[in-house]
Every structure is written in C-alpha cells, then in structure tokens.
Amino acid sequence: MLENLNVADMARSRHLARSFSDAAKGELSRQLLYNATRHGVEVRVAD
Secondary structure: OEEOOOHHHHOOOHHHHHHHOOHHHHHHHHHHHHHHHHOOOOOOEEO
16 A cells, blocks of 8 residues: 655655655655556555
C-alpha cells in the first residue's frame, strides 16, 4: 500500500521540507507501481 501525501504543504514545515522534497521518493513509487503491474501484483494507493 502506498500513501499519497500533500508534499507541497509538508514542505512548508522547516523540519519536513528536506525529507519530503526528495524526488527519489516519487521515483520509488513509480518503479514500485511499474514492477507490481508487470508481475501481476496489486498495489493500493491511499490518499
């Protein structure tokens, strides 16, 4: 299960800005969804 987060609002927090602004997290989600689809695994995204 993946969770969609409102990164723009979290980036306003000084403490969360660095960790949630990392583009690698978006790439990880993209790769996970791609590979799951390729192997027939269901991935749920929570908003």
